[in-house]
Amino acid sequence: MSNTPTDFDDINARYRGVIDAAVDGIVLIDADGVVETFNPGAERIFGWSASEIIGQNVSMLMPEPDASRHDSYIKHYLGGGAPKIIGIGREVVGRRRNGQLFPMELAVGEVAGLAPRRFVGMVRDISRRRAMEQALAAREQELRLMFDGAPIGMFTAGLDGLFNEVNPALVGLLGYSAEQLLGMRCAELTVESDRPALESAYRALVSGARSSFNCRVRWMRSDGEVLTVEIHAAVAGGSMSVGFIIGQVIDHSVQVRTELESREARERLAHVGRVTTLGEMASAIAHEINQPLTAISAYAQACIRLIDQGQADMPLLHESLQAVAAQALRAGDVVRRIRGFVSHHDGGREGVAMNDIIASVLALAAIDAAANQTRIDTELAPGLPLVLADAVQIQQVCLNLIRNAIDAMLPLPEAARVMTISTRLGDEGVEAQFSDCGPGVAQEMRERLFQPFQTTKSEGMGMGLSISHSIISTHGGSLRYSDAPQGGACFTLILPVALGTT
Amino acid sequence: MTTLTQTVFVVDDDQAVRMSLSLLIRSMGLAVETFESAAAFLGVCDPERSGCLVLDIRMPGMSGLEMQEELNRRAIGLPVIFITGHGDVAMAVRAMKSGAVDFIEKPFNDQQLLDRINKALDLDRNARAARAEHATLAARIELLSPREREVMERIVAGQANKVIAIELGLSERTVEIHRAKVMTKTGARSLAELVTMVNRYAGEL
Numbered sequence: 001m002s003n004t005p006t007d008f009d010d011i012n013a014r015y016r017g018v019i020d021a022a023v024d025g026i027v028l029i030d031a032d033g034v035v036e037t038f039n040p041g042a043e044r045i046f047g048w049s050a051s052e053i054i055g056q057n058v059s060m061l062m063p064e065p066d067a068s069r070h071d072s073y074i075k076h077y078l079g080g081g082a083p084k085i086i087g088i089g090r091e092v093v094g095r096r097r098n099g100q101l102f103p104m105e106l107a108v109g110e111v112a113g114l115a116p117r118r119f120v121g122m123v124r125d126i127s128r129r130r131a132m133e134q135a136l137a138a139r140e141q142e143l144r145l146m147f148d149g150a151p152i153g154m155f156t157a158g159l160d161g162l163f164n165e166v167n168p169a170l171v172g173l174l175g176y177s178a179e180q181l182l183g184m185r186c187a188e189l190t191v192e193s194d195r196p197a198l199e200s201a202y203r204a205l206v207s208g209a210r211s212s213f214n215c216r217v218r219w220m221r222s223d224g225e226v227l228t229v230e231i232h233a234a235v236a237g238g239s240m241s242v243g244f245i246i247g248q249v250i251d252h253s254v255q256v257r258t259e260l261e262s263r264e265a266r267e268r269l270a271h272v273g274r275v276t277t278l279g280e281m282a283s284a285i286a287h288e289i290n291q292p293l294t295a296i297s298a299y300a301q302a303c304i305r306l307i308d309q310g311q312a313d314m315p316l317l318h319e320s321l322q323a324v325a326a327q328a329l330r331a332g333d334v335v336r337r338i339r340g341f342v343s344h345h346d347g348g349r350e351g352v353a354m355n356d357i358i359a360s361v362l363a364l365a366a367i368d369a370a371a372n373q374t375r376i377d378t379e380l381a382p383g384l385p386l387v388l389a390d391a392v393q394i395q396q397v398c399l400n401l402i403r404n405a406i407d408a409m410l411p412l413p414e415a416a417r418v419m420t421i422s423t424r425l426g427d428e429g430v431e432a433q434f435s436d437c438g439p440g441v442a443q444e445m446r447e448r449l450f451q452p453f454q455t456t457k458s459e460g461m462g463m464g465l466s467i468s469h470s471i472i473s474t475h476g477g478s479l480r481y482s483d484a485p486q487g488g489a490c491f492t493l494i495l496p497v498a499l500g501t502t
Numbered sequence: 503m504t505t506l507t508q509t510v511f512v513v514d515d516d517q518a519v520r521m522s523l524s525l526l527i528r529s530m531g532l533a534v535e536t537f538e539s540a541a542a543f544l545g546v547c548d549p550e551r552s553g554c555l556v557l558d559i560r561m562p563g564m565s566g567l568e569m570q571e572e573l574n575r576r577a578i579g580l581p582v583i584f585i586t587g588h589g590d591v592a593m594a595v596r597a598m599k600s601g602a603v604d605f606i607e608k609p610f611n612d613q614q615l616l617d618r619i620n621k622a623l624d625l626d627r628n629a630r631a632a633r634a635e636h637a638t639l640a641a642r643i644e645l646l647s648p649r650e651r652e653v654m655e656r657i658v659a660g661q662a663n664k665v666i667a668i669e670l671g672l673s674e675r676t677v678e679i680h681r682a683k684v685m686t687k688t689g690a691r692s693l694a695e696l697v698t699m700v701n702r703y704a705g706e707l
Contacts, residue, residue: 286587287560287587290587290608290609291516291518291519291608292518293608293609294519294522294585294608294609294610295516295518295519295521295522296522296609297609297610297612298519298522298523298525298526298609298610298612299522299525299526301526301529301611301612302522302525302526302528302529302612303529305526305529305530305612306529309529311529320522320525323518323521323522326518327518327522330518
C-alpha cells in the first residue's frame with residue numbers, strides 16, 4: 001500500500017467513517033487521560049458532544065472512586081504493572097452527562113505504534129440488557145415461588161414422562177421424597193386400571209394431537225393409600241424447542257369420599273322406609289303398643305289408689321276412664337296397621353325375577369355383612385321364570401333371612417363366616433336357598449320355628465320368621481327349614497311361577 | 503332435717519303416658535310436674551329444688567340419655583329413673599353407667615314405681631343434707647387461723663399437748679390456748695366430736 005497523501009486521506013476518511021458509524025462508543029485518550037476522539041456512538045451513550053469532551057480528562061465519564069483514580073490506573077500500566085483492563089475488557093459503571101450511572105461493557109486497548117502512547121476505549125451501554133436480565137430473574141423467582149408455594153401439586157416432566165421437577169405440595173400429597181419422584185413416571189403412580197386412559201392422553205399430548213388434557217385417575221401414595229386426583233397437563237416450550245410437560249394435580253379424594261358416603265347414606269335412607277327389617281319393625285310395633293298400655297295401666301292404678309284413699313271424685317274418675325278407653329283404641333289401631341301389613345293384598349304383586357330381588361337385597365345386606373366380616377356367596381341359576389310377588393315384601397323376607405344368618409355366624413371365627421344364597425327351579429316353583437355355617441336350629445326349636453315370639457336372640461322379638469312365613473304363605477309359596485349340608489341352617493323359600501311366563 | 507317439699511319431674515313426649523303418670527304419682531301423695539321434652543325441663547330446671555326425675559329413655563329431639571349427660575355437665579345432681587321400653591336394655595345399661603339410679607320397664611307396676619321414686623327422693627334428700635353439712639363444716643373450719651389448723655390436725659391425729667408444743671416450737675400453755683380456740687370455733691363439745699367432724703369434712707371433700 002503506497003502512502004500517497006490521497007491514499008492516506010482516503011484511509012483516514014474510511015476509518016473516520018467506521019468510527020462514526022459504530023454503534024458502540026469509541027473514545028481515544030492519550031497517556032494523560034485526555035480525550036482526543038469521541039465518536040457519535042459515545043455521544044449517544046454519555047450525552048456529551050465531542051466538542052465538549054475533547055481535551056477533557058476521560059475521568060469525567062466515570063463515577064467515583066474510578067474518576068479520581070483513573071490517572072493512577074494509567075500510570076500503573078505505563079509503569080509496567082499488570083494490566084487490569086487493557087486487552088481484557090470488563091463490565092464497569094459509566095456516568096452520563098446528567099449524572100446518571102449505567103452499566104457498560106468496556107474494552108480498552110493500547111493503540112499500537114503511536115508515540116506518545118494512546119489508548120482506545122470501546123463502550124457498549126448494557127443498561128437495557130441488564131434491566132431485562134433482572135426482570136427475567138425476578139420473573140423466574142416469582143414463578144419459582146408460585147411453583148413451590150402452590151397449594152396444589154405441580155410438576156414438569158419430559159416427553160418421556162419422567163418427572164423433571166415436583167413441587168412441595170405434590171411431594172406432600174404422594175408421600176415420596178422429591179428425589180424419589182424425580183426417577184419416576186406419572187404412569188408408575190397410577191393405579192393399573194387407570195393407566196391406559198392416562199397413557200393415551202399423554203400420547204396425544206406428545207404427538208401434538210392435543211395441547212393439553214384433563215384426566216381423573218387414581219394414584220397410589222407411598223403408603224399404599226389410593227387418591228383420586230385430577231391431572232391437568234399441557235405441553236410447554238412450543239414449537240421452538242424440545243417441549244416439556246407442565247402438570248397440575250388436584251386431590252379430589254376427600255370430595256370423592258364425601259360423595260360416596262353421602263350417596264350411600266341416601267341409598268340407605270331410601271331403603272329404610274321400604275325395607276326395614278322385620279325385626280326392627282317388630283321392635284317399633286312393640287314400642288307403639290307399649291305406650292297406650294303404659295298409660296292404661298297407670299290410669300287404672302291411679303284410679304284404684306284414689307278410690308282406696310276415698311279421694312276419688314266422680315269427674316276425675318270419669319275423665320280417667322275416658323282416657324283409658326281412648327288409649328285402648330289407640331292400641332287397637334296399631335294392631336290393625338300390623339294386620340294390614342301382612343294381610344293379603346294383591347295390589348303390589350307383579351311378575352318379578354327372583355334373582356333381581358336377591359341382587360337388590362344383597363346391595364343392602366352388603367353393609368351389614370361387611371360390618372360383621374361375613375362373606376355372602378351366590379349361586380344364581382340363569383333363565384328362571386318370573387314369580388308373582390310383591391317385591392318389597394319378598395325383599396323383607398330375604399333380608400330377614402340374611403340378617404339371621406349373619407347373626408347366627410357371629411360366634412364363628414371371621415374366616416368361617418360364609419353364607420350361600422342360591423336359586424333354582426324346583427317342582428313347586430322358584431326356590432331360593434339361604435344357608436349358613438352357624439349352629440343350625442336346635443331340634444326342640446324346629447316345631448315352633450315359625451311361630452311368633454320364638455327367639456334365641458337376646459334382643460330379638462321372635463317375630464321375623466313368623467312374619468316371613470305368613471308373607472310367603474299369602475303368596476301361595478312356602479318357607480321351610482332344613483339342616484345345611486355343612487351343618488348350619490338352611491331356609492328354602494319357594495314361590496310359584498307366575499302364569500304366562502316361562 | 504325439717505320437712506322438705508320434693509317434686510317428681512316427669513319428662514315424656516307421649517301425652518297419654520305423661521298425664522297418666524302425673525295422676526298416678528299424685529295419687530301416691532307426691533308433688534309432680536310434667537314436661538314434654540328434655541328442652542322444656544332444662545329450660546326451667548332449678549338446681550335448688552329437691553326431687554327426682556322420671557325420664558323416658560326414647561324421645562325425639564334430645565333423648566333421655568343425652569339429657570342425663572347434659573344434667574351431669576351442669577352438675578345438677580337430681581337422681582334419674584329411666585322409663586324404658588322393650589329392647590332398650592343396652593340403653594338402660596348405658597344410663598346406669600352414667601349414674602341413673604334405676605330404670606323401670608313399660609308398662610309398670612305402680613308399687614314398683616312408688617318404691618323406686620321413694621328411693622330416689624331419699625337419695626336426693628340425703629345428698630342435699632350431706633352437701634349442707636359439709637358446707638357448715640367447711641365454714642367452721644374456715645374460721646381457724648393457720649396455726650389453729652395445724653394444732654387441730656395434730657389433736658385429731660392423737661398427739662398430746664406436750665408433743666404438739668415441741669413439734670411446733672410453742673409453749674405448752676400456748677398449745678392449750680389454741681386447742682380451746684379450735685373447740686370453740688368448730689363448736690365441738692369433745693375430742694371425739696372434733697375427730698368425727700374433721701374426718702367427715704376430709705372424707706367428703
